[in-house]
Amino acid sequence: MTKKTIFISTGEVSGDLQGAMLIDALKQQAKQQGIELTIVALGGEKMARAGATLLGNTTDIGSVGLLESLPFVLPTLTIQCRAKQYLKHNPPDLVVLIDYMGPNLGIGTFIQHQLSQVPVIYYIAPQEWVWSLSPRNTTRIVEMTHKLLAIFPEEARYFEEKGASVHCVGHPLVDRIPSYPSREQARTALGIKPDQTAIALLPASRHQEIKYMMPIIFSAAQRLQEKLSTCRDVPVERLEAGGQRANDKGQIFWIPLSHQAYRKPIEKAIQDYGLQATLVTEKTQEVLAAADLAITKSGTVNLELALLNVPQVVFYRVSPLTYWIARTFFNFSIPFMSPPNLVVMRPIVPELLQENATPDNLVREAMELLFNPQKRQQTLENYHQMRQLLGDVGVCDRAALAILQLAHPLGL
The missing domain is CATH 3.40.50.2000 (Glycogen Phosphorylase B;)
Structure with a gap:
């Protein structure tokens, strides 16, 4: 059985949920393909319950705004340093970044320069396509990402125009809603x-x-x-x-x-x-x-x-x-x-x-x-x-297949 390790990085409550849903799909798809999958992550309790080994819990250190983020700078840097040291000594087969722009730009840039052989997938890109605060951020996302899995039509259009390799998978909540009462x-x-x-x-x-x-x-x-x-x-x-x-x-x-x-x-x-x-x-x-x-x-x-x-x-x-x-x-x-x-x-x-x-x-x-x-x-x-614009049910499976294809191209 082929062994593969995927590192997933995200933050905040919503990122933890999206990460957990993705991990469930990855494990299911990997099992079907005969891949023994190990997942290490920055995330939260939902991801841990789904089977990830957490290098740090990031659900408590999220913020929106310049001044609001100041109390979380040191905790974020501490977790980032710990994760980078681990990745340097234990390179994964692939890195998946989920939203969480500031910290994930740091992780992605580290992988790009220090572990250039490791592919990077951005799943649920930061909403730079909405805010457009810095063209440099968009450029960094495009340059460090081997494939971008888009969940919004406008997100896909924006990053395609900027030169990214984009695959529109739909929004993962489409998979989750049928389980609601x-x-x-x-x-x-x-x-x-x-x-x-x-x-x-x-x-x-x-x-x-x-x-x-x-x-x-x-x-x-x-x-x-x-x-x-x-x-x-x-x-x-x-x-x-x-x-x-x-x-x-x-x-x-x-x-x-x-x-x-x-x-x-x-x-x-x-x-x-x-x-x-x-x-x-x-x-x-x-x-x-x-x-x-x-x-x-x-x-x-x-x-x-x-x-x-x-x-x-x-x-x-x-x-x-x-x-x-x-x-x-x-x-x-x-x-x-x-x-x-x-x-x-x-x-x-x-x-x-x-x-x-x-x-x-x-x-x-x-x-x-x-x-x-x-x-x-x-x-x-x-x-x-x-x-009608959010895609059919099976979003997480489509995302998982795209990720595994890049991590294990000969296995498909």
């Missing part, structure tokens, strides 16, 4: 009655978001709770234009916990804002599938919600100084920030960025999606159009 199953599992309003709140998957995002989303939830308490008892599905809905004296808000480190501040905030809310640890899929509406930070979860046909309001904030620096010195400008809008490159979900991300604006958009049936129907139609 139905709306009815999810609401039964959570004890949500058919005529109750359930709103998912998704404030944070990074430390900085507790500071900059949670006060906004919880203040909006507090005001929304007050508005819903005056509504009549009418299910969302039967609402006519201008209709209203009651607070059923049950839990309105459901908050899936993305990381145990955020439990205490979220529990305190629920109490401080007087929210009728439940913090959920192990039933994240049920919370998302059961929701009538989600108010959420920008991130991969936006795509999960869209694939589950849940209307959503998306927002994001960084520190005012970070945003000023980005606009002043880096000409920061983006077409969209949420993945559903990036797939189709048009605004199919409302997104509120920085100074527009206020509680009042969140409440206004939320009420529109809850009580305007035409708006809800248009959202669902837009989601259907978006889904």
Whole structure:
């Protein structure tokens, strides 16, 4: 049996999930091809459970923004040095980079210069194709990557134009969604009655978001709770234009916990804002599938919600100084920030960025999606159009086959 070693590098909660899904597919495809596969990685607990040997846990050291990243510079460098030393003495057969731009540019450049015989695949490229903050970053990605496995149509187009060898595999969440419970199953599992309003709140998957995002989303939830308490008892599905809905004296808000480190501040905030809310640890899929509406930070979860046909309001904030620096010195400008809008490159979900991300604006958009049936129907139609651009089920298998083909070309 042929033996192969693959090194995977990613960070943050979403990268850990994508890495774990890829590892499952790699192991399955390798077994079918008679390959004994060893995977070492920078990632998190999900990847470890999938079978990777972790050289460092990177789920706790992610950030967005210039100033926000400063506390994580030293931990990141420490893990990077440890990984580079390991790779230097134990060269893998192939390296897979998943998102996580800053650290992965460092890993990729190290491989390019120190282990040039090792192929590099970028799976889920950094969204430099959206931000375009530095042409140099794009050039580095193209130069150090033997193949780029794209998950968005616009991502594929951008990097192809820049000279990368691109293979569009589709988005891995397409593989994951069929395992979610139905709306009815999810609401039964959570004890949500058919005529109750359930709103998912998704404030944070990074430390900085507790500071900059949670006060906004919880203040909006507090005001929304007050508005819903005056509504009549009418299910969302039967609402006519201008209709209203009651607070059923049950839990309105459901908050899936993305990381145990955020439990205490979220529990305190629920109490401080007087929210009728439940913090959920192990039933994240049920919370998302059961929701009538989600108010959420920008991130991969936006795509999960869209694939589950849940209307959503998306927002994001960084520190005012970070945003000023980005606009002043880096000409920061983006077409969209949420993945559903990036797939189709048009605004199919409302997104509120920085100074527009206020509680009042969140409440206004939320009420529109809850009580305007035409708006809800248009959202669902837009989601259907978006889904057609994400590829067929089997994304992770296609990615795994492309990776194994480069690691073991004679084996296929």
